[in-house]
Amino acid sequence: MGSLTVRNVGNDVKQRLRMRAARHGRSMEEEIRHILADADAGQTPATGPAVAGSIQTRSTRDPPGVADEHRAILSMRILLVIGGGIAAYKSLELIRRLRERGAAIRVVMTKAAQAFVTPLSVGTVAGGRAFTELFDTASEFDVGHIRLARDCDLIIVAPATADLMAKMAHGLADDLASAVLLATDKPVFIAPAMNPHMWAHPATMRNFARLLGDGVVKIGPNLGEMAEAGESGLGRMAEPLEIVDAVERLLSHSGKDRPLAGRRIIVTSGPTREPIDPVRYIANRSSGKQGHAIARAAVEAGAHVTLVSGPVALPDPAGVTIIKVETARDMLSAVEQALPADVAVFAAAVADWRVAEVGAQKIKKGGSGTPQLALVENPDILATVAHARARRPKLVIGFAAETEKVVEHAKLKLARKGCDWILANDVSAGSGVMGGDNNRIHLVTEDGVETWPSQSKGEVARTLVARIAAALVQRT
Numbered sequence: 001m002g003s004l005t006v007r008n009v010g011n012d013v014k015q016r017l018r019m020r021a022a023r024h025g026r027s028m029e030e031e032i033r034h035i036l037a038d039a040d041a042g043q044t045p046a047t048g049p050a051v052a053g054s055i056q057t058r059s060t061r062d063p064p065g066v067a068d069e070h071r072a073i074l075s076m077r078i079l080l081v082i083g084g085g086i087a088a089y090k091s092l093e094l095i096r097r098l099r100e101r102g103a104a105i106r107v108v109m110t111k112a113a114q115a116f117v118t119p120l121s122v123g124t125v126a127g128g129r130a131f132t133e134l135f136d137t138a139s140e141f142d143v144g145h146i147r148l149a150r151d152c153d154l155i156i157v158a159p160a161t162a163d164l165m166a167k168m169a170h171g172l173a174d175d176l177a178s179a180v181l182l183a184t185d186k187p188v189f190i191a192p193a194m195n196p197h198m199w200a201h202p203a204t205m206r207n208f209a210r211l212l213g214d215g216v217v218k219i220g221p222n223l224g225e226m227a228e229a230g231e232s233g234l235g236r237m238a239e240p241l242e243i244v245d246a247v248e249r250l251l252s253h254s255g256k257d258r259p260l261a262g263r264r265i266i267v268t269s270g271p272t273r274e275p276i277d278p279v280r281y282i283a284n285r286s287s288g289k290q291g292h293a294i295a296r297a298a299v300e301a302g303a304h305v306t307l308v309s310g311p312v313a314l315p316d317p318a319g320v321t322i323i324k325v326e327t328a329r330d331m332l333s334a335v336e337q338a339l340p341a342d343v344a345v346f347a348a349a350v351a352d353w354r355v356a357e358v359g360a361q362k363i364k365k366g367g368s369g370t371p372q373l374a375l376v377e378n379p380d381i382l383a384t385v386a387h388a389r390a391r392r393p394k395l396v397i398g399f400a401a402e403t404e405k406v407v408e409h410a411k412l413k414l415a416r417k418g419c420d421w422i423l424a425n426d427v428s429a430g431s432g433v434m435g436g437d438n439n440r441i442h443l444v445t446e447d448g449v450e451t452w453p454s455q456s457k458g459e460v461a462r463t464l465v466a467r468i469a470a471a472l473v474q475r476t
């Protein structure tokens with residue numbers, strides 16, 4: 001087949017086509033071939049009906065959407081920190097895309113980055129010299145690492161290598177890139193890029209969780225082929241257009257301090273109590289500390305939070321709308337009334353069963369032998385919301401409290417309940433999680449399993465909220 005030329009396509013269509021192509025790691029021409037092949041086979045393209053539909057239905061006189069979509073990045077001063085990985089070659093494209101949108105770019109390169117792309121080519125594309133040395137008299141006099149860190153509106157680290165992430169997480173400052181990252185008070189976005197084994201290594205996961213807890217926003221990494229022959233997995237750097245898009249969307253949701261501004265979040269917390277008679281009940285052990293911490297962290301991130309809580313001995317977190325319930329059925333109906341929401345996090349320890357016939361009076365001893373309680377299963381609140389056709393939140397997150405085979409059971413739960421993420425934790429007697437202040441989470445998603453270090457429940461909550469903010473940006 002010869003080459004393709006498509007003319008008279010509006011800017012908005014072009015932009016969406018670029019995004020779709022970037023997501024698939026294809027050129028725009030290859031992407032159009034795929035769209036045409038899908039159309040020929042009578043299929044709706046799997047991930048791009050908007051692009052295909054736009055090509056067919058929109059005219060070139062439609063108002064171009066680009067100016068609006070990119071308003072957030074226009075006139076921004078962006079500092080790009082390039083780490084030393086093979087993905088550094090994509091940084092040139094990233095600089096071009098950012099400049100296209102009117103951003104002023106300064107670039108800092110690590111020593112390792114210079115092995116992949118030269119400061120000369122980076123400087124040429126960026127329209128100014130690339131900064132490389134911490135103790136370079138000329139540039140320290142001229143600009144200096146403190147001014148580089150402060151005279152910008154945001155910082156993007158791309159590629160963020162395992163080494164650079166480790167330095168950031170530990171506050172090292174032995175070169176220009178790490179010193180700038182330590183000295184800055186601006187929002188920092190990282191686009192991790194590394195071999196999947198390096199990404200999955202507990203050390204990287206620890207550093208990553210710490211960075212998220214510090215408010216760093218991550219973009220990617222994506223699943224895909226690695227530069228090393230035959231290697232593939234999670235670790236590919238997000239495509240330059242994805243990075244630009246994510247930064248823009250996050251900025252339009254008002255930036256680093258309130259990344260969940262304008263979002264509605266429902267959180268369930270605590271146990272439920274299922275009455276046996278007026279004085280007795282069935283319940284799970286749950287302090288509500290984790291669920292309440294998530295509600296608090298989401299409010300701090302700017303979300304409108306509805307906390308549906310069973311009975312707990314905790315103060316109500318400030319700024320949340322709290323609905324107090326006793327039973328699983330009450331909890332379900334409170335959650336349904338709180339919908340719609342962007343995100344629902346189910347941290348409650350819901351009693352799986354209730355008593356079929358609740359005694360109207362206190363059941364007395366010494367009657368006709370030991371009472372036999374007939375149980376019926378309670379509704380599964382998480383599964384009900386996750387499987388709902390209407391008003392399903394964009395992100396439905398459950399917990400899995402397990403005492404053995406934690407990840408294995410959590411994977412089954414993810415599939416069975418139809419949610420997007422499961423935060424699995426070991427609640428066996430020796431773990432100290434139940435009622436304690438720390439938690440160790442395995443985040444199970446369809447992309448795989450990420451193990452977070454043992455953290456306080458507040459840190460787990462902040463890490464989760466940062467992940468939610470980034471995921472919403474990617475899903476919007």
Ligand code: CTP
Nearest residue numbers: 346347348350378379380381382398399400401
């Ligand atoms: N959950 C729920 N409604 C229920 C039971 C559980 O919303 N009736 C939610 C919990 O809030 C949690 C997730 O489902 O987010 C998993 O809860 P868990 O107690 O770990 O699992 P169960 O569904 O009870 O399954 P199992 O008893 O096999 O552990």
